[in-house]
Amino acid sequence: MEESFYATFCSSFFYAPISLVVFSLLIFTLSWLINPSCNCEICQSYITKSWTSDFDNLCDWYTHLLRNSPTGTVHVHALNNIITGNPENVEHILQTRFENYPKGKPFSEIMGDFLGRGIFNVDGELWKFQRKMASLELGSVSIKSSAFEVVSSEIQSRLIPLLSSKENCVLDLQDVFRRFSLDNFCRFSFGLDPGCLQLSLPISDFSVAFDLASKLSAQRAMAASQAIWKVKRLLNLGSEKKLKEAIKMVMVLVDEVIEQRRKLGFFTRKDLLSRFMATTNDDGYLRDIVISFLLAGHDTVASSLTGLFWLLAHHPKVVQAIRDESDRIMGSTRNLANFEQMKDMNYLKATIYESLRLYPPVQFDSKFCQADDTLPDGTFVARGTRVTYHPYAMGRMERVWGEGSLDFKPERWLQDGVFRPVSPFKYSVFQAGIRVCLGKELALELMKIVTISLIRQFDFRAVMPTHRPRFIPGLTATISGGLPVLIQERRA
Template sequence: MLQIMDTPLLLTLAAALLSAYFVWFLHFARTLTGPKVWPLVGSVPNLIVNRNRIHDWIAGNLRESGGAATYQTCTLSLPLVGRKQCFFTVTSNPRNIEHVLRTRFENYPKGPHWQAAFHDLLGQGIFNSDGETWLMQRKTAALEFTTRTLRQAMARWVNRTIKNRLWCILDKAVKEKVWVDLQDLLLRLTFDNICGLTFGKDPETLSPDLPENPFTLAFDTATEITLQRLLYPGILWRLQKLLGIGKEKKMQQSLKIVETYMNDAVSAREKSPSDDLLSRFMKKRDASGNPLSAAALRKIALNFVLAGRDTSSVALSWFFWLVMNHPAVEQKLVDEITAVLASTRGGDRRKWTEDAVDFEEAEKLVYLKAALAETLRLYPSVPEDFKHAVADDVLPDGTAVPAGSTVTYSIYAVARMKSVWGEDCMEFKPERFLSVEGNQFEPPKDGYKFVAFNGGPRTCLGKDLAYLQMKSVAAAVLLHYRLLPVPGHQVQQKMSLTLFMKHGLRVFLEPRQLQPQAATSA
């Protein structure tokens, strides 16, 4: 009898709870300004549908928000967590970005959501830490990045890989009339360089036979899966990890390869210290006065490899793609490079192509730097970044940010906002970054319109070195070759932490015929 009476009672209770939930959900959904959210699953269906075009989808949502350039959404529509762990404020408003990165820096650390997603890959390295742990690494790295020694070391590595490896591979492709994947070559070049700078090891991935490197394949897989951890509710990837299934199974396999490679690098440096970045960190002590553990050193080094390998190579890949599609810009670049070399090496054009441009010559390539900056505006190496709100806050545009939620700022979307960059925001125009006279590099007065190198206390330490490396490589390629896209090859974005091209950048090369008048333009 009791059991019979319990059934209608339970049904009544369930109906009451369900009704209460839908009343809450309808009220909650009306407060959100972003794309449609669903009961229970929030915006997850939209994320899944748009996972292969996530950056353009976010930019489209922000444009549809009107002048606000900010919207709010949630990944799970549940009471308690709906406005906390699963709540996202997405913005491309420069004032909001400045507020998060500089004005209220202490209120917006990486936070537990980001750190949990990245911990397996990056540990407590500089890109995944906050507070004293981050500050110690920042100070040590800042000392190194301001030294002439590091600049000279970078110059040696870059010029050697260009002259002895890159040109040889590209010359062979010209002779055999075959296409190359330029993105792959650039990734190999920057990987060899950053490994040399970080722990004095030359993996020689940019070799004539283009050997497959297990570390880079595993590293790419791990970063791609890590980004997906960020976009979906944490309970999903944690459950997959616990059960050892799905992408998390692949993640663990990739991490083993990455850790083995980095362990070997750390062990080698412990036996034979040098003046590279890893050796510098080996001399540091933690908060308790103890030497940093091998595991900590491994993660610290891996963070620098991530920064030095992916960001510059990805930027250069998009740069060459844009230049191929803008012949007038290409000609201006070649004219500037030849003019600088004519002034530094004389009129004999054979001397222009004997060695890569040195860093002093690269400093004079103003239009080239502007073209690279314009590339980074349109195709930032890191398209979105995420911050955790420690306390309740209100952004400059009036958006209320609840404590415990996430603020996402879309660097990719900023470039596509007419309210920020004007009606021609989608056009590739290096002149945006030049003075009126055209002879000086001039970033926008509002520095938070362009945060490809981050902003505030976390501004990229390697910004100047990155520009110099990119200019050296870009000049080396443009001076020697004309790039032609492979017919039918589609350039698409890859779902990853950095803005890779999904299918690479396949190009044919022709020898560059330098015009005599370019040599005398200096």
């Protein structure tokens, strides 16, 4: 229902001046936002550049700042946020002084309405318990095999038929990948099939509400003043009203998932939801767990595949190299690759790692300092300061990746044709240290099988501009306008 005239008037009258004041304060503070160790030339460059006019994305603006900082670190005083692209600092935050850099109460408050007590919004014992339960589900060979079967089935029965039906048509691959990953994750983790990738491409109320809740929650974190969204929530106005309605829709549908699993008998099943249901009768807690793992398994995989295929659509030589490698290993068959075959596809793995270097699904991650500390590069961190490491920016910094850091070059991961990893603190796409992503290997295998299955059977021609994609603010990277491509089936 639309807001009343009174509410709309109050919102416009009250928030417009506040927004102008906050914006003015940000402009006024530009001269001292950079870490004091930066030289005057860099500070002056910062003052004269506005990310809204010179950069397509906020993350590109931060990349500009970090690349030009002598330490690879900047301090945004107005937001009390230290942002770093220095691998030594990342290691310090995620491993050496892990206990001093939790998610923290400020982050939990921002995301609390959406994520509640889920794994991505808690610290301490709650986090350890959920991580332990998830590791039991994601770590076994049988579970990986089961997940592979689910994904293979979805590719053969839905994904390939859908793309074949759209031959010579323009299709939004980002939307397709979001539907694909939601179907797979729900089938694998909850034993339920939402059927989002059927040929009719049905609209999922849950997916729409989930995406909106994610986007609006992220806007809270990016707000110049936390007081603004709190007042809007108190008065139930604007974006906070929309967020409340979206979360309510998500909660209703998640409750249905939990109830269906209870009716089917969770004690006899071994999916992720059943494991947690066996440990608690608190439906609110279960709801938070479901939402958090959906965010991890659905949003990040869809975002990763979108970034990968955006790059492949603009680099046909890389596509051909993957096809050549797969032909050597699989022959000319159109059958799906198996585990053993994919293990030998070093160039494919290098391509996926390279795409994630440039377009990580989570572009930055923040912690909050509990006690005064000093980072390895000499940056002092006061208690209560937000500390952000920035995988997106790090992937574009010459000091981290050398000359040509902006180039999409899978060969940088190969040594004598064999894939060679680097330090996880240099390549922090999957976090690192104690909080390293539990689903990393599953996600990589899923990306491999999807990529090799699609590019062996279809050609994808980009119909969007060749400049870098513009991202919508959100918890995971989402391309504004989607990923429209022209699909053509390859002939034998």
